[in-house]
Amino acid sequence: MPQLLKDGNVIDNSWQLVDTDTDGLPQGDILVSTSQWHKQQNVLADRAGAVGVWIDSDEEIEAFADGIIDLPVIAINFPKFADGRGFSLARLLRERYGYSGEIRAIGEIIRDQLFLMQRCGFNAFVFDTELDLAEASKSLQDFSDAYQVAVDQPEPLFKRRA
Amino acid sequence: MYQYDQYDQKIVDERVEQYRDQTKRYLAGDISEEEFLPLRLQNGLYVQRLAPMLRIAVPYGLMSSHQVRKIADISRKYDKGYVHFTTRQNIQLNWPRLEEVPDILAELASVEMHAIQTSGNCIRNTTTDQFAGVAKDEIEDPRPWCEIIRQWSTLHPEFAFLPRKFKIAVCGSEEDRAAFLLHDIGIQLVKNDQGETGFHIYVGGGLGRTPVIASSIKTFLPKEHLLTYLDAILRVYNRYGNRNNKYKARIKILVRAWTPEVFAERVEAEWLHLKDGPATLNGHEIERVKGFFTQPDYKAVDGNAVSAQVQALATEHKGFSRWLDRNVKTQKQTGYACVTLSLKPAGVAPGDVTDQQLETIADLADRFSFGEIRTTHNQNIVLADVLQSELFNLWQLAKPAGLATPNIGTINDMICCPGGDYCSLANAKSIPVAEAIQRKFDDLDYVYDLGDLELNISGCMNACGHHHIGHIGILGVDKKGEEWYQIQLGGSANKDAALGKVLGPSLSRDAVVDSIETLLDVYVENRLEQETFLKTYQRIGLEKFKERVYAPAS
Numbered sequence: 001m002p003q004l005l006k007d008g009n010v011i012d013n014s015w016q017l018v019d020t021d022t023d024g025l026p027q028g029d030i031l032v033s034t035s036q037w038h039k040q041q042n043v044l045a046d047r048a049g050a051v052g053v054w055i056d057s058d059e060e061i062e063a064f065a066d067g068i069i070d071l072p073v074i075a076i077n078f079p080k081f082a083d084g085r086g087f088s089l090a091r092l093l094r095e096r097y098g099y100s101g102e103i104r105a106i107g108e109i110i111r112d113q114l115f116l117m118q119r120c121g122f123n124a125f126v127f128d129t130e131l132d133l134a135e136a137s138k139s140l141q142d143f144s145d146a147y148q149v150a151v152d153q154p155e156p157l158f159k160r161r162a
Numbered sequence: 163m164y165q166y167d168q169y170d171q172k173i174v175d176e177r178v179e180q181y182r183d184q185t186k187r188y189l190a191g192d193i194s195e196e197e198f199l200p201l202r203l204q205n206g207l208y209v210q211r212l213a214p215m216l217r218i219a220v221p222y223g224l225m226s227s228h229q230v231r232k233i234a235d236i237s238r239k240y241d242k243g244y245v246h247f248t249t250r251q252n253i254q255l256n257w258p259r260l261e262e263v264p265d266i267l268a269e270l271a272s273v274e275m276h277a278i279q280t281s282g283n284c285i286r287n288t289t290t291d292q293f294a295g296v297a298k299d300e301i302e303d304p305r306p307w308c309e310i311i312r313q314w315s316t317l318h319p320e321f322a323f324l325p326r327k328f329k330i331a332v333c334g335s336e337e338d339r340a341a342f343l344l345h346d347i348g349i350q351l352v353k354n355d356q357g358e359t360g361f362h363i364y365v366g367g368g369l370g371r372t373p374v375i376a377s378s379i380k381t382f383l384p385k386e387h388l389l390t391y392l393d394a395i396l397r398v399y400n401r402y403g404n405r406n407n408k409y410k411a412r413i414k415i416l417v418r419a420w421t422p423e424v425f426a427e428r429v430e431a432e433w434l435h436l437k438d439g440p441a442t443l444n445g446h447e448i449e450r451v452k453g454f455f456t457q458p459d460y461k462a463v464d465g466n467a468v469s470a471q472v473q474a475l476a477t478e479h480k481g482f483s484r485w486l487d488r489n490v491k492t493q494k495q496t497g498y499a500c501v502t503l504s505l506k507p508a509g510v511a512p513g514d515v516t517d518q519q520l521e522t523i524a525d526l527a528d529r530f531s532f533g534e535i536r537t538t539h540n541q542n543i544v545l546a547d548v549l550q551s552e553l554f555n556l557w558q559l560a561k562p563a564g565l566a567t568p569n570i571g572t573i574n575d576m577i578c579c580p581g582g583d584y585c586s587l588a589n590a591k592s593i594p595v596a597e598a599i600q601r602k603f604d605d606l607d608y609v610y611d612l613g614d615l616e617l618n619i620s621g622c623m624n625a626c627g628h629h630h631i632g633h634i635g636i637l638g639v640d641k642k643g644e645e646w647y648q649i650q651l652g653g654s655a656n657k658d659a660a661l662g663k664v665l666g667p668s669l670s671r672d673a674v675v676d677s678i679e680t681l682l683d684v685y686v687e688n689r690l691e692q693e694t695f696l697k698t699y700q701r702i703g704l705e706k707f708k709e710r711v712y713a714p715a716s
Contacts, residue, residue: 082200082283084323088400091320096435110197112184119319142180145169147313149441150320156389156440157169157313158447 003133005114006102006124008140010133013126015073017054017106031075034064054106057085065097074099076122078107087120094121094151115142121151163224163534164309164454166274173316174271177278181205182264189261204284204322206277207263215584216255216263217280218270222290222308222332223251223537227524230535232273234520240266245520247505247513249577249628250329251289251537252280256584278316283324283411285315285396289331291339292538293500295455296493296546302351302359304334306451307388310443314389321396325403326411328396329368341539341655343367343376344631346413347395352382359385365395365425366417369625373661374414377422379429386443387433393441394433398425458532458547463497468550475554482557484568484610490553499550501530503543503560504567504575508600511593512578513541522563530556540577542570573615573682574600577628581621581638582645588621590638590645591671595619598675612682615695618653631655633696634681635662636674647674651681651707652699663704666712677711684710 004013015029029050037053044051052073076086093099104124105117118140147157188198206217237245240262246254270276288311290304331342334351342348348364361383367376383391404410417425476483491500506512527535530552531545560566569575581592596619603609618632629635635650647669650662684707689698
C-alpha cells in the first residue's frame, strides 16, 4: 500500500483519489472532487467506505465549506508546487470554518514546503514522487519558532517574547 | 537601530541551516533544478550570466558600521572585493560560489543579517526614506513600522508562494523619498484629527513592463490593525492574482482588472474576519520596537556660529562648497546634517564599492554618524546625524576614498541596473551607457548649472533601473539581436509621481549620448529662471525635445 506522512509519522495511505471524470466509485475510502460531492451526496452516503473531498487550488471554498467540515479528510491539491493558493485554503478551513479533521496536501508538493504547510493547518502529506518519507519529515522541524500567528501558533511572537 | 534578541537570532540561524541542507541535497542531486529555483531565490541567490549573484537584505536600508565591515570581509573572502548597492537598498555580491553561499549566510547571521526573501515570489525587503528619523518634514519615523512589517513578512507561512514578487514601501514624511506609490503596497503614515497615527494604504503600484501608480484603498487604517490588514491584502492577492502568465501576475494587474474600488471591498470583506484577531498590534509591541529607534545623544549646538564657520570654509574651498551644495542636507536637529556619500564617481558602475571603501564608510560612520549607515534607493550611502562642525573633516576623509563626488541629484547620479554585463534577463548593457554619459558630462560647472536631474537606466523592461520614473529614462531594447535604447521623458518618483513618455524610435548606444546632450540643450535654451529640467519639460512638452533629437542632419 502507498504511504503518506501524517502527524509526523509514515503510515499507510488507505484513501483513493477519485478523478472528476471517473464513472463509478471504487471500493474503500475515497476522496472525491467537490463537484462529485455535490452531485452524488446520496450515493456517497450509502457506500461502505469513508468519504472525503479534494479541493483544487482555485476553488471558492466559501460556497461550500460549511457542508464539508464534518468529513474526516479534506485534501487540497497543488497543481504546481509554486501555486501557493492551497496555503490560504488550509488556513481558511481551520481558522474560519473550524475544521478539525485531516487536511492533506496532494499534488506536486515538495519536502521543503512542509514546515510552512504545517503552520497553515496541513497535517498530512502525499507526495507524487518517490521519496524517503521519514527523511523528508525532518523538514517539519526546520524552525523552532516563527513570528506570525498561524494554525500551529495562535499567538504572534510579539506577545510571547520573554 | 533594531537589535536581535534570542528569538530573532534563532530564526535567522535556523534559516541558514535549512538552506545549508537544501544546498547539500541539491548538490547531491536530490533536489531538481526546478525545485531548487524558488528555494535559492527565497534566499537571494540568482544564477546569472557569468556567475551566481547573492542579494543580501538591508532591512529598510539601515546598517551598523559593524555590519558594513562584515560585508567588506565577506566580499574579500568569498568574492572579488567589491559589492553593489541596489535600488531596493540591498547589497549584491556578483561572484559568490553556490557551494559557499551557506557559509556566507552564516557569516551574515553572526552580525544579525540575512538574505531572506530578497528574491522570489514572496514579500521582499520593505523600503523607506533614507532620511527617516532626521527629515524635517517627517510626520513620524517610519522605521519602527518597517521593522514590524519585516518580522511579519519574514517566513510568513501563507505567502511564500505568491503569484509574483511583492514589494512594500513606507513613507513617513511630506515629501516622498521612498517612491511608495510605485510599490505593490505603499503605506503612508498619517495623523487623524485626534493626532493619532494611522496609515493611508495604496495598492497596485509598480514599474516593470506595465508601470502603474498605486491606488488608494484605505485612507485611514488605525495603527493596531496594520498586520491584519496586510494579511487581508496578501490573502486576496494570493488567491486571486494571475498565476498563468508571469507578466500579468503582479497585484497591479488584479487591482486594475477588478478596479481599485472592488479590490478595496474584497480586502475589507476579508479583513472583517481578521480584524481584532490575535495579530492585532498592541501598544507594548509598538513601544518595544520604537525603543530601538531612539535619537542619539545630540549635543547642544550654536546653529548660527557653526553655519558661519562652515560658510567660511566653503568660501575658501570651492570643492567643499560644491559638495555642501549637492551632498549635504540639513536635518531636524540644529547643528547636525545628513551627508550623502556618492557611489557614482565617473568610471565606476553606479552603486559599486570596493571592500576598502566599505571599511572607510564604516570608519566614517563610527567617527561622524553614531556608527549608523543608510543605503538609498538611488544607490548611494547616507550618513545622518553628522555635526555640521565636522563636515569639513568628513569631506577631507571621504574625498581620497572616492566617496565625495559632489554629484548627488545631478545627471551623473544615475540609477542604473547591472544590465547585460551581469544579468541574464537584460536586453542590453546599461553600465557602459552610464559611463559614457558620465564621461560626456564631466564638466562640473555644466553639471551644476543643469541642477536637479534624475537619469535612470534599465537594461530591459523589467525596469530594475527605474527608467519609467527618471526625468530622463533610458531603456535597453533588443532589435534583431542588437542593443538599442529607447529614451523616455518626464517621469517622477515624488508625490506628483508620473511615468515617463517615450520620446521616439530607439537609438544606438552612440546616438543615445548625443541625444541626451541635445535634450539638455533644449532644456537650457528654454528654461525659465530656477526651473528644473522636469519643470521645463512639463511646461513646454515632449514635442520640442523630440523635434530636435530626430531632426534630419543638416
